[in-house]
Amino acid sequence: MSTDTPFRYAYNSLVYVGEDLAESVERVARFGYDAIEIVGEPERIDPRQVARRTADAGIAVSSICSIYTAERDLVHPAAAQRARAIEYVKDLADFAAVMGCPTVVVHPTACMKTAPLADPADEWTWAVESIRTAGEYAAQQGVSFSLECWNRYESYFLNRLEQARALWAATGLANGGVQGDTFHMNIEESSIVEAFRASAGVLQHVHLADSDRTAPGGALIDFEPIVDVLIDIDYRGYLSFELLPAAADPFASGRQEEFFDRYTERAIRTLRAVEQQVRARRALDGKG
Numbered sequence: 001m002s003t004d005t006p007f008r009y010a011y012n013s014l015v016y017v018g019e020d021l022a023e024s025v026e027r028v029a030r031f032g033y034d035a036i037e038i039v040g041e042p043e044r045i046d047p048r049q050v051a052r053r054t055a056d057a058g059i060a061v062s063s064i065c066s067i068y069t070a071e072r073d074l075v076h077p078a079a080a081q082r083a084r085a086i087e088y089v090k091d092l093a094d095f096a097a098v099m100g101c102p103t104v105v106v107h108p109t110a111c112m113k114t115a116p117l118a119d120p121a122d123e124w125t126w127a128v129e130s131i132r133t134a135g136e137y138a139a140q141q142g143v144s145f146s147l148e149c150w151n152r153y154e155s156y157f158l159n160r161l162e163q164a165r166a167l168w169a170a171t172g173l174a175n176g177g178v179q180g181d182t183f184h185m186n187i188e189e190s191s192i193v194e195a196f197r198a199s200a201g202v203l204q205h206v207h208l209a210d211s212d213r214t215a216p217g218g219a220l221i222d223f224e225p226i227v228d229v230l231i232d233i234d235y236r237g238y239l240s241f242e243l244l245p246a247a248a249d250p251f252a253s254g255r256q257e258e259f260f261d262r263y264t265e266r267a268i269r270t271l272r273a274v275e276q277q278v279r280a281r282r283a284l285d286g287k288g
Contacts, residue, residue: 004288007230007275009268010035010062010240012207015259017251021045025053031265035062037240038099042091047098054099061101062238063146063205064092073110074130075123075157082126086134093138103205103237104138105179106131106145108167109157116156123157128170135173145176146205151187159188161195165202177204181242182221183213192221193229200233207242208271214243215263217270227271227278241267 011033016024028036038050038061054061066072072085092104108127116123135145147164158164164178178199182192189195196203210219230239243263244250282288 004279006279007227007235007271008034008062008238009271010037010238011264011267012037012065012240012242014039014065015243015245015250015256017255019255019260021050022053025050025057025059027261027264029057029059031268033059033268035060035238035240037061037063037065037238037242038101040064040066040092040095040104042095045095047095051099061096061099062240063103063105064096064101065242066092066105066107068107068110070110070113073113074108074134075116075118075126076109077118077122082130086130089130089134090137093134093141093143096138096143097141101143103144103146103176105148105205106134106176107148107150107155107158109155111150111154114153114156124167124170127157127167131167132171132173135171135175139173139175143175144204145173146179147177148179148181148205148207149184149188150181151184153187154184159184161185161189161199165199168202177202179203179205179207181207181209182223182226183207183209183211183242186211186221193225196226196229196235197233203233203235203237205237206230206235206239208239208267209241209243212246214246214258215241215267215270216274217266223271223274224278227275228282231278231282239271241271243267 011028013024072088074085076082149158149164185192210216211221212219245256
């Protein structure tokens with residue numbers, strides 16, 4: 001992909017609460033997406049069925065949205081618990097490979113764990129070791145990792161892209177890199193644009209959402225400079241929309257209708273329009 005090649009868009013099926021996956025795939029394809037992001041629950045989702053349905057719909061599987069619970073903590077002080085978490089991530093690599101999916105999203109610890117259970121230096125060492133072990137296995141399956149940063153209200157570990165870059169470098173892995181999510185970045189980064197710019201060459205995956213975590217175009221984030229910098233750094237991965245209701249437990253109230261057809265359509269319509277505007281302006285400016 002060169003800088004004048006349009007971005008590829010995906011939609012994270014995480015928010016399609018209670019829906020049969022066949023309907024989710026059909027919707028994502030109908031609204032013109034290139035791919036769907038699949039929830040990382042190998043025991044509940046048949047990857048062969050996903051592979052068949054996405055192939056029939058003419059879309060790909062962009063990535064696996066891993067679910068890090070207290071039982072899936074790669075930096076837990078108990079070695080046995082870390083080992084179980086590593087096995088979960090390895091299972092995700094197998095899961096992804098069956099679907100021809102290139103990327104598994106990784107975070108070192110459990111979502112909503114907001115303080116360490118051990119010395120931070122020990123947790124860093126365990127993160128490096130756990131991710132390296134799982135990553136070496138994933139490489140054998142042709143799968144890459146994407147280290148995602150979360151905001152401080154969801155995790156104390158990896159809040160900014162500079163931290164993720166340091167951790168990724170420490171693993172020594174070649175199959176993957178780091179991931180920015182504009183919702184989290186809007187809270188944690190002093191500049192979303194400069195955080196992406198500094199991640200050139202190691203940015204593996206991108207999650208998009210507006211400041212209220214709904215579809216872009218309805219809240220505060222200006223996506224034009226974000227699209228511009230992603231073109232500047234020759235970003236070649238997917239842009240995947242991860243949208244969730246504005247609640248401490250986004251799934252507590254069940255199905256939220258606006259996140260289905262309405263936001264699925266608005267997300268890609270808004271970002272494609274922004275991308276077209278940015279590319280047209282760059283062409284006039286001679287930037288390509």
